[in-house]
Amino acid sequence: MASYSLVFLSAKALDLANSYRMNPSLILASSFIVVILIGTFLLMLPKSTKEPIDLIDAFFISTSAVCVTGLSPIDISQIFTNFGLLVLSVLIQIGGLGLIAFTSVFAIFYAGSTSVYNQLLIRDMIYSKSMDALLPTLLYILGFTLSIETIGAFLIYVTVPSSLFTTLSDKLIFSAFHSMSAFCNAGFSNLKDGLSNEVLLKGNQFFYLVICALMFLGSIGFPILINLKDKLFWKLKKQLFPSTGEQTNFIRFDLNTKLVLITSSILVAAGTVLFLIFEYDGTLKDMSFFTKIVQSLFNAILPRTTGFASVNPADFQPSTILLVCLLMWIGGSSQSMAGGVKVNTVAVLFLNLKSIITGSDQTGAFHRAISEKAVLRAYAVAFIATVCVFVFSFILILLEPGQPIRSIIFEVMSALFTVGSSLGLTPVLSGESKFVLCIAMFLGRVGLLSILIGLLGHRGAKGCSFPNEHIIIN
Template identity: 45%
Template sequence: MDSLERLLLYRKKLILPRIYQVINWFMWITYFCAILFLATLVYEHGFMISSDEAKAIRIIYKSVWIVFLLSATVQIVFQSDEDGQKNTFWSWVINVLLYLTLLPVLFKKPDAGDEGVYWTWMFFHSHYYRIAILLLYSLLQLSSSLVRLLGRRTNPSLILASSFLVIIFIGAGLLMLPRATYHGISWIDALFTATSATCVTGLVSVDVPSTFTLEGQIIIILLIQIGGLGVMTLTSFFAMFFMGNTSLYNQLVVGDMISSNSLNSLLSTLLYILGFTLAIEGIGMVIIWYSIHNTLGMTLQQEIYFAAFHSVSAFCNAGFSTLPGNLGNAAVMQNHNLLFITVSFLIILGGIGFPILVNLKETLFYYLRYLKWKCFGRSSHFPKQVHLYNLNTRIVLIMTAILLVLGTLAIALYEWNNAFSGMEVTDKWVHAFFNATCPRTAGFVSVGLTTLSTQTLLLMIILMIIGGGTQSTAGGVKINVFAVILLNLWAVIRGANRVTIFQRELSDDSIRRSNAVLMLYLIILSAAIFVMSMLEPKASLMALTFECVSALSTVGSSLDLTPVLSTAGKSVIILLMFIGRVGAFTLLLGLIKQVKKRNYKYPSDNIIIN
């Protein structure tokens, strides 16, 4: 063995393992510094700090900055393709932006006469620039660590549930900061509000505009956005887009969470989800701003904030509002039909699910390409596609339209001369449509729910149980599940041995899971109503049922019961909101050991049903 072979062997067997061990230790230090930076940032903006505390905070920021620079350097120098991690273009951009913070350290402040160089130096010397880069780098590191955790074969269901729990407790802590509220808030109300926001429910135990300051409301809307998109969706996007390729197992798990058809389209699916969310919320924000411009006595900044808050809250099906009395406030009840219609369509788009939005986008682009070919006289050569809409899209769109039409007609019928009395005809139809849309897990209020008839309340309970589409911001048993159950019922009544729709046969697994989801939902709901009846003996059964269904379906509507609940009652509602957002099936999959598939079958037998 020559000296070169000895050197290579020595490097591989002795040197590299120690280098990788040091890198691993350094990564843990980086994760700790990322958490320390975020905690310090929260402390700085959440409390009134003294001059000594400000000096300590600057020292922490500088220390974290040094650690991040060393971390980026170590990853670049000692990176190996063997660990499957490759820097993407955007990860290089982040590293370059981080290194640019060194410019003011390496070069002295230039004279103001050379404006270009002077303002460039001032920009990179800015405290806000450094904080923004450190914040972005911290989020990327923590997101990467969460996705890498999947590579350890940790149960994805438990990671999903745990991530929501972490965000909820962080949100509750942030809402208890002195700057987040006007007069303080109890821990149970902070936890209740954080859970309601993260689980995009909308139930509130305190009045939002009179309790939370602007900082507190911003925390709430951030929790809504995170909860609406999904914690794993955001962290997976950051890790895969900025931090490079992840392991095959990671990609399979994330793909299953977001219903991606292939690994090749995994990142594009994440981009679609974020892109659709920002685009729809942006369009909704513009329309809402136009609908309330110069009508509520707000400044331009307040109008923009109002529009942004309600657009995010509506698309994420959260139901939070900055107006006293929600959207039933007298300031918007008249001459604001465009506002109610816009909020309704934002709720619908957020509730049909991201896979349907992607399918609709693909269909729209298909017709645009067809028109392009037709304009050039080449339509006969256009590659035609037979099935533009997949089965899931057709079922969700048809069922959504049916429920909206029937719900609007029924509410208009029961409330025309009741809750809607005194309104103009156009307003009645708009509010009927709005109140048929909101039980699809949004929770906004335009008229007092206690003024509605019993028939309307029962209809709302049914709509709340059905909910929205899968892979959406909505809750409930999901409209896909409800459709499959109805199709199976119709097949049994007709004596058919197969469940078919649109010349497609539904799989046995889809039917079994749909029946199980509904049964599990009803079991949890029944147990919750029974427990709440003991904890809140003074409340009516209708109010308790409405509250429990609203919490479990993450709707946010209430018959004025939420603010008067006891601590134990609020705890039950918190648990229901968490189960409704994460999913009872998801929780059980994470807690119960799955049975291995076997290649044998037992003899079949029948049980007497009728």
Template identity: 40%
Template sequence: MIFILFCIYKQFADGGTDFITHWLRWAVILKIVRGVTGPGLNYKRSFLNPAQLFIVSFLGLILIGALLLMLPKATNHGISFINALFTSTSAVCVTGLIVVDTSSYFTQFGQTLIMLLIQAGGLGILTFASYFSYFFKGGSTYENQIALSDMTNSEKIGEVFTTVKRILMITFLVEFTGALLIFINLDTSLIPEFSDRVYFSVFHAISAFCNAGFSTLPNGMMEGGYVFNYPLQFTIVLIFVFGGLGFPIVINSVRYVKHILTHYVLRFLERENKRKPWILTLSNKINLITSVLLILVGTVVIYFKEFNNVLSGHSGIGKIVTALFTATTPRTAGFNSIDFSELHFSSIIIIIFLMWVGASPASTGGGIKTSTFAIATLNYLSLAKGKNKIEVFRREIADISIRRAFAVMSLSLIVIGAGVFLISHYDNHIPLLDIAFECFSAYSTVGLSLGITADLSSTSKVVLIGIMFIGRVTMLTILIAFFKKVKHGNYTYPSDEILIN
């Protein structure tokens, strides 16, 4: 297997493909997938726990992606290892920060590699590997199902592969629909060739749904001919907002809508006795409400603050769509239809806050997540009212959720703060605001920048690589992976209050 991989790599590296026919190449790839996914998942939990396996899978995918991007066929003029590693990390961690221009630096083969890395990183390589292993072998061990249930947040072990199948179906359905809508809204005079328009649509649909922010346009949606294409921008907004909601929310919401429709149809047909009740979960309600509020508040703030600034070139509905795009893309999408360096200072602070909050849990987006921010907000409101517990929608939020939320928030600020410190040390000529913006963007896997990414030193690029990776797998997951769990003792110590303020 290693020899086959080496032969393929050597063949591409030499710039020739006559040795391998088109169909033989696909057969070899399928054989590799079958060989890797089979024994690769049959591991012992005593050797790698699910958190460690999750981290190792991302590290492996990033390294493989960097090596593939260094192939002569992937770039027009070659690329250094540090830049290839940065690009691979940004793609796998669905960030979107770039040190070289994707459109001019990479060939279509290289852009396709980036697109595949985005897809694999957005959904998680183990999601693909597990399902392909199950597909080829016709089953999976109980131990593998336990591990995968931890990674997919499945409530029942027996529904692990059903959950994985739903995730893949939702992903490909949304990406196909998004690509179709993007294709319809493209200006044919800008991309005359049909095949080029199809490739553009597929690339941006995958990049948008996975909240990656990569684009084959030199200046993203700021490019002439696209900056005023409001239907295209609105379509991309819908795609990355949908990707940022999270698969559990989408699945539960679809079931709820189906229940509502069935309820009224059955009532009309007078067959109410056969209805099955279904409700939105507390997690869904909190995340949906928080997401909608952040989108609305962000859009209104950007609209009024930048009305005569970056939005001055737009008019009517164009200002609203551009404000919406600007307010939603910091929530880990990373696309840009304006120059963020031209925003007012106060608007940049709002963008940093939106990047820090990020998307919803179990989604393709990053950040501390909407549920974490909502729990923190509900907590101080509860404290202000003199309550000793958080209650919302006639439910009490579990103590473990509160502890996790504040752990995620504090760890995120520690990582971002460390990144700001290190980059300001190695590149002390760069303004502090630009560095802070870059670090928040990297940690929350957003991909927005004030234009300093390509000018960073190699050491600062390595720092950003680390921040992007930590932001994707989360610092809490890393701590869980390497800290040994203690056994719960049958005792409790006396509790004591600590002065806070």
């Protein structure tokens, strides 16, 4: 009932926004606000919690769930009932999939069709290459998500220690909740002490490998997942039904897929090695070598996507905290569950830097050129993200003068880039500071650049050209 109400009311909000022909980014932003407010109300219900919680805490958790961040001022494993966890799961799922894709699929099923404007809107939001592929793309997104989460829940069920649970239903709820939370990159846990629980750490390390796989899949983005699916099906078809004639309908990895997979792999490998080196005699000190490798991999993936914690970030070495901040800034892939400036952006920035250094006229890779518009957008995203870190950090420093600056900057980056890692600052923040972090989570999920384009994108000078003039840049 909770999920149906959320979807129904969100769809109504979407239809109202559509009637005014709003920019897709503004529709997404307004829809997120509606769901956050509905989620706040549902989390405040007596049947959602074992004890009453403050309005600001309910609003904060609802925002964190819809923005798939994972920050929380309270221990959800001790506060929320099974109904509250269900509400939280629905909020995470809606936020992870993207509200427009979610409500549009329901609109297709209940109304039977969508308007041309709706189809164009959905195409823009999910980056579908044609209107003919909208419904298959949306259904694939939902079907793939549910399939991966189901497989993930099964693997978690068989790898998690049974001694953690008193009943079979508790173990099933834990498995389903953590599979969804990991794939949607939310990072919430309904277990006391989360994934740093001592029984988990001393148990089967393959549990953490399953979580790693779910986090990584959720962080690479739906366009890449669709491209991977198409390539896999094409190869299977080629093997099962070999053609004697010329091969047709060849499926290739596009440039976006190649850049995301290569950049993500480099970040995971480098992050794992560096974390192992920095924390070998620190937070990993009393672990076996295999466990250290697994935990290093786990902690190399989660700063770019998810707010889980297997070891306390407050105990990290300064070099590790700096590494985590860099990984949080980078984040996952565009059109994924993850936040950050995105690996696509970082890849384009490095390729453009290479072209400038080498004197090339074009930015590109793998015999493909990247459009100038994409390069400029990459610089804009990186610039805005960096400025936002300074602005929100400055505001929190003014609001919380007694808190360490390191903890404030870390918390701001975790919220702004929808990561959810914490040095323990969130629970002790004032109501005003929590609201500031809510704004940071919202902007990090929706995208400040997208909102600015939606508001100001049609106010530029059209149809006129100005003379060029040189600016000195060293």
